[in-house]
Each structure stands twice: as structure tokens, then as C-alpha cells.
């Protein structure tokens with residue numbers, strides 16, 4: 001008899017357990033029987049049971065089990081794992097659901113009570129419910145999310161997402177997606193000592209960010225088709241919108257919120273949307289006194305500023321500490337003759353922590369404010385504002401620093417004079433990463449073989465390793481506030497546009513806008529297609545570029561490339577508002593530039609010296625951003641005055657970047673390799689001709705030519721006479737001509753006078769002409785390795801930047 005009982009027991013515990021989705025009153029799930037003591041949803045997508053989070057440490061979790069390994073989507077006790085022995089989840093007769101550790105203490109409970117019968121059920125959508133037999137819900141896991149939002153689950157006032165500590169440590173981390181008291185959905189960094197909101201753009205008003213503060217319902221919801229809608233007006237659609245897939249929106253430990261969809265074929269969660277493209281905009285990553293930088297290969301990195309050293313190399317959130325005695329920055333000490341000086345950190349920003357914002361007319365004024373604040377000012381940030389003065393931000397603490405992504409202005413770091421002179425420049429891209437191993441497969445539509453040059457190897461390597469941050473988002477962020485009646489000023493408008501992003505236009509609207517693509521609206525015509533001026537339905541004036549149709553390129557590939565370009569956002573790059581793909585029509589919609597292109601001005605006297613210099617600096621910044629801080633090292637390949645547009649203040653914006661890819665002319669094409677040559681005669685680097693690898697240095701070369709044209713007022717295409725008294729008159733091309741003039745002149749003043757455009761009538765700043773010509777001559781060096789990078793150029797042209805080496809001519 002006993003034997004039979006044992007046998008039956010044996011059978012029941014080893015026969016394949018009937019998967020159940022319900023736990024009845026009075027029963028338990030044990031941590032020791034992971035295979036049998038698990039609830040499985042009727043469709044088999046989800047299971048609820050004990051999930052191992054560490055050595056002998058378990059959390060009761062809901063997991064998505066179609067993926068291998070299972071993906072936890074909810075946890076009951078993320079901050080207090082239970083023992084791997086004797087722990088149980090029990091549904092008591094009273095109606096309370098409790099999680100008990102081996103030591104018989106309750107680690108978690110739903111604190112529910114019911115007089116009628118209750119059961120625990122795992123639904124097909126991943127929701128774990130405690131229900132009465134009548135069907136009323138006592139408790140559900142969807143009401144208390146951890147870091148994941150599933151389709152159909154509501155993000156609310158109480159239900160926010162909180163990141164894990166890391167990819168392997170599931171306990172509560174530092175980043176939170178939540179509804180703030182102003183009804184706006186935000187991302188918050190909540191560190192041990194400080195906290196700050198970093199999304200949407202914190203220094204904008206909600207309406208500038210495209211958010212409404214009026215709807216108090218505070219609800220956001222994701223559907224299985226990839227559309228997310230929030231009551232503050234924020235919404236997005238995933239790149240694979242309309243496909244019904246398993247999806248999850250996750251507050252990731254690196255401070256970004258990403259939408260993933262599950263690819264059943266490859267068993268991979270693919271990123272189909274992310275909140276923040278410029279990963280260094282996330283707060284709290286690098287700690288105090290350090291800077292976040294983006295490197296195409298190493299991914300996001302942190303590094304200490306000059307004069308500082310890292311506190312804990314294994315934990316960058318602790319930042320860097322000064323190598324000098326901080327006492328030296330106090331004013332009492334300064335009297336003892338320790339003086340301070342400032343180090344320029346070009347296009348660098350430290351978000352927050354200014355005592356107040358001053359409106360100043362010059363750099364010196366801001367510097368004096370900082371100096372007088374003694375130890376309460378660690379440095380200051382200076383940026384242009386809309387009324388053409390500067391905003392001066394003296395910083396009490398240097399936190400949330402970054403030197404990549406869209407940054408308006410420069411930071412000036414206060415250091416003791418001797419530290420400034422003696423300490424070494426920091427190594428910017430050390431292989432140390434801010435967060436360990438955040439590599440994810442990319443959701444790319446295209447994976448065609450490319451040129452196998454080093455650059456492309458690097459590029460794909462980068463793509464595979466860490467470029468996740470810049471994953472494609474071709475999200476149609478609809479303009480919710482298109483009907484907004486208040487008229488934002490120019491700056492606000494720019495921010496609004498960049499915040500709301502990209503729009504898909506209908507062919508009909510663009511046809512209306514351009515009066516049927518009529519000749520009278522045509523403003524340009526190039527190899528890429530025809531450009532029209534047009535007025536959109538919302539009254540914005542746009543430049544509308546119809547690309548010459550390319551039958552070989554699929555829509556998905558086109559959109560993927562386009563989304564890359566659409567994400568680029570810099571004040572010196574033309575803003576792309578949207579696109580249209582319908583049938584054979586491929587159209588791009590850009591902001592319209594009142595003053596046309598630099599080509600119209602190179603040889604006119606509208607551009608005084610200051611404007612010319614600013615155009616040179618701005619163009620360098622725009623190209624530097626394209627080359628080093630974005631997704632794929634976008635090479636422009638056709639830098640010329642026609643592609644440098646001027647806004648109403650004659651600020652330059654580089655246009656037509658990335659077009660070579662959009663037009664699908666990037667491929668090697670036929671074996672003859674003839675399709676290789678691109679660009680425009682006169683501006684093309686020698687590499688094109690000599691079949692050398694094409695790198696970002698081709699743009700540097702073209703830039704150098706453009707600068708020489710701007711300074712001299714002479715065209716690169718013509719030849720120029722050179723009057724070197726001993727040798728008589730010779731005809732030379734622009735570069736040789738300038739080089740010969742510079743080398744042949746007895747002193748700086750005389751070559752500057754000889755080179756500079758006579759139309760300026762002597763109205764120029766000699767040191768700036770000198771700087772520009774020197775830089776330009778470096779840029780047009782025949783050996784690409786001798787040319788500076790675009791960011792070095794931008795740095796050299798900074799008002800208080802590095803001095804230009806004199807060895808440039810060799």
C-alpha cells in the first residue's frame with residue numbers, strides 16, 4: 001500500500017507537468033521546483049515563477065519565455081531576493097499573496113483580503129492577476145511595473161518604470177520614467193545625492209518640447225503594433241510600426257528608454273525606438289568633473305578634465321577629483337599670489353548647477369564674474385542667445401558634462417595657473433566605458449556588403465559593438481502642436497522642430513506646397529535632384545528636394561538611411577523636417593534658408609570679414625559633428641560653397657550631407673569602379689583621383705578650399721596670377737597661389753594683405769586671416785594624414801583655442 005502511494009507520488013512528480021496558468025487558494029509555488037511550480041499563460045508566451053538573479057538568490061518574476069533565455073518583465077522582490085531553498089509564494093485562504101523566504105519571513109505580499117474565493121492567474125498578455133471567482137481584480141502586476149512596460153499595460157501616476165542597477169543586477173537602479181507633477185512624462189536621474197530630469201530637453205518649456213501640461217489623466221500606453229501614446233501629447237511609433245509583435249518598453253540601466261520587438265527567427269530583442277539619440281545627454285553617467293564623449297568604436301566613454309583624476313576607475317559615476325589643492329581656488333589664497341586661469345573646453349556643456357544666469361556682452365565679463373565668485377565658481381559656460389549677447393553660466397559644481405551631441409557654447413574651466421601649465425591634456429577616448437557591456441544587436445534594414453576599406457571595417461565594427469545609442473529611429477513623431485497659435489521665436493522654433501523630429505509628408509501636400517513642382521518654384525538643380533521652394537500646409541516655408549529616382553533602392557533601405565540623417569541635429573547642419581516616399585517619388589523636406597548658399601556670396605561684398613570668419617567656424621563645427629559624433633561617421637563628400645547655406649543671420653548650415661547614401665551611389669557599382677569618383681571638380685581631394693581609401697579627410701580638403709575661396713574672394717576653378725617680382729608673372733591654381741604668396745612674403749602683414757579679398761577694403765582682422773589661411777593650408781595638404789581632423793579645425797578656430805602650430809607649411 002505504501003509502495004503504491006510512493007509510486008503514485010513518483011509518477012505525479014515526474015510525469016510531464018500539465019502547464020497551468022492558475023494558482024488556487026491555499027496552494028503555493030516552491031523555489032525548489034522550478035519546472036513544475038510555474039504558472040504558464042494559456043498561449044505559452046509568459047510564465048510566472050522564481051527567476052535566479054544571483055548565487056542562491058531568486059526573485060518571483062513574470063518572464064517572457066519565447067526568448068532564450070527567458071526575459072524577466074516583472075519582479076515582485078527585485079531589491080530583496082529570496083533564498084534558493086525553502087522559499088515559497090503562497091496564496092493564503094485569506095486572499096493574501098505572500099512571498100516567504102527560507103527564514104519564514106515575509107519578503108513581499110499583495111496585502112489583499114477577500115471573503116470570497118480568489119485565484120492567481122497569468123494572462124496571455126503577461127499580466128499576473130489576483131481575481132475573485134466573480135472576476136473582480138484585487139491586485140495585478142501591471143499596476144506595479146519594474147523596468148518594463150508591456151503592450152496594453154498602463155504607465156500612470158503610480159505605475160512608473162525604474163531601471164535595474166545593471167544588465168546583470170536586477171535591483172533598483174538610478175533612472176526613472178514617470179509622470180511628473182506637471183503631468184509631463186519625463187526621464188529622471190535619481191542618484192544617491194543628486195537628481196535631475198534630462199528628458200525631454202530640460203531647459204525648454206513643456207510646450208517647446210511638444211508636451212502639454214493640461215491633461216491630468218497621466219496615462220501612457222503602448223500597443224502591440226508599436227505605437228505609444230501619452231496623455232501629455234507625447235507619442236511615437238516604432239520603426240517596425242504596424243507589425244503585430246511581442247514588444248516591451250524598457251527603462252534601461254544606461255538611462256535610455258528603448259522599445260524592443262522580439263524577432264522570433266533570430267531570438268533577438270531588436271531596438272525599434274529609443275528616447276535619447278545622443279547618449280551623453282543622459283545625466284549622472286560620468287560623475288563630477290568629468291566629461292562624457294562618444295567614440296565610434298569604444299562607444300560612450302567618460303574622461304577626466306585636465307587637472308583632474310578619476311576617483312574609482314570601476315565606477316565612473318563617482319567622477320573625478322582635482323589633482324591640485326582646491327584651497328587654491330579660494331580668494332583668500334589668491335591674495336597669497338596663487339592666481340587662476342581658464343582652460344577653454346570647446347563645445348562642452350555641464351548641465352545645471354549655475355548659481356544664476358547672467359546676460360553678458362563678452363567673454364571677459366563672464367570670466368570676471370566667475371573669478372569674483374571665488375571657490376563658488378568652478379568654471380563657466382558661455383553661449384550665444386537669441387538677442388545676440390551671451391548667456392553666462394557660472395557653475396558651482398561641474399556635473400553632467402559632455403563634449404558630444406548638440407551643445408551650444410563652450411565651457412571655461414577654472415584652474416590654478418600652474419596646474420594649467422603643467423598638467424597633461426586628458427586622453428579623451430580611453431577604452432574605459434561608462435557602463436559595462438551595453439552592446440545590443442542593431443535593428444538595421446540593410447546589411448549589404450560595402451567597400452572593404454579600413455573605414456568601413458571600423459564602421460561596421462562600431463555598428464556591431466556599441467552604436468546602439470544611435471540606433472535608427474525612423475519614428476514619425478507627428479507634429480502635435482502644428483496648430484499651436486503662439487508664434488515661437490526663431491530659437492524656440494528650432495528647438496521645437498528638433499524635439500518633435502521627423503514627419504512623413506504626403507505627396508499631395510508637397511505638390512500643393514510647390515504649386516505642382518512648377519518651374520517658378522525651382523531654386524536649385526544638382527546631380528541629386530531638383531530643389532523647390534514651397535509653403536507647407538502649416539505655413540512653414542521649406543526647401544523641397546526631389547531625389548532623382550533610383551529603382552534599385554528599396555523603401556526600407558531608403559528609410560533606414562534617411563532616419564540616420566534625420567537624427568543629426570546641430571546648429572550648423574540644415575534641419576531636415578521630413579520626407580515623402582510614395583511610389584517612385586522620394587522627396588526630402590528641409591528648412592528653407594533665406595540667404596541661399598555661400599556660393600552666391602563668395603565673390604560679393606555682402607559678407608564682411610566677421611561674417612566670413614563665422615561661416616568658416618560654423619561650417620567646421622557642422623562637419624566635425626558629422627564626422628565624429630554621429631552614427632556612422634557621415635562623410636559629406638561634396639563640401640562646396642553651394643552646399644553651405646546661410647540663415648537670416650548669415651550663420652552657416654551645411655546641407656546635402658548623407659545624400660550620397662540616399663542616392664545609393666555609395667556602392668562600388670560595376671567592376672570598373674568608375675562610379676567611385678564623387679564630389680565637385682576643384683574641391684576634390686587627391687584620394688579620389690589616386691584611388692586611395694576615402695576617409696573623412698576628403699571633406700577636410702574640400703573645406704580648406706572653400707575657406708581659401710572665402711578669404712581670397714577667388715574661385716578655386718580659375719587660375720590666378722602671381723606677382724613675385726623676381727620670377728615675373730605666373731598663373732597658378734588657388735592652393736598653389738596662396739601657398740606661394742605666403743612662402744614668398746617677407747612678413748605676415750604683407751602676405752595677409754596679398755591673400756585677402758580686396759573687396760574687404762582692408763576691413764579685416766589680421767590675426768583671424770592668418771589663422772584661417774594657416775588652417776586652410778593644413779587642410780589642403782596632399783597627404784591626408786597631414787590634414788587635421790574637422791574637430792581639430794573647429795578647435796583651432798575657437799576664439800581662445802589652441803594656438804596653431806607654425807610647422808603647417810611643411
Ligand SMILES: *[C@@H]1O[C@H](CO)[C@@H](O)[C@H](O)[C@H]1NC(C)=O
Pocket residue numbers: 053054165169170171
Ligand atoms: C546589485 O546592486 C546592489 C546595489 O549596488 C547591491 O547591493 C547588490 O549586492 C547587487 N546584487 C548583485 C546580485 O550583484
Ligand SMILES: *[C@@H]1O[C@H](CO)[C@@H](O)[C@H](O)[C@H]1NC(C)=O
Pocket residue numbers: 192193317318
Ligand atoms: C554622497 O554624499 C555623501 C556625503 O556628502 C558623500 O560621502 C558620498 O561620497 C556622496 N556619494 C556620491 C556617489 O557622490
Ligand SMILES: *[C@@H]1O[C@H](CO)[C@@H](O)[C@H](O)[C@H]1NC(C)=O
Pocket residue numbers: 215216217219229230231
Ligand atoms: C487626456 O488624455 C487621455 C489619454 O490620452 C485622453 O483619453 C483624454 O481625451 C485627454 N483629455 C483631454 C481633455 O484632452
Ligand SMILES: *[C@@H]1O[C@H](CO)[C@@H](O)[C@H](O)[C@H]1NC(C)=O
Pocket residue numbers: 336337
Ligand atoms: C604676485 O604676482 C605678481 C605678478 O605675478 C607680482 O608682480 C607680485 O609681486 C606678486 N606678489 C607677491 C606678494 O608675491
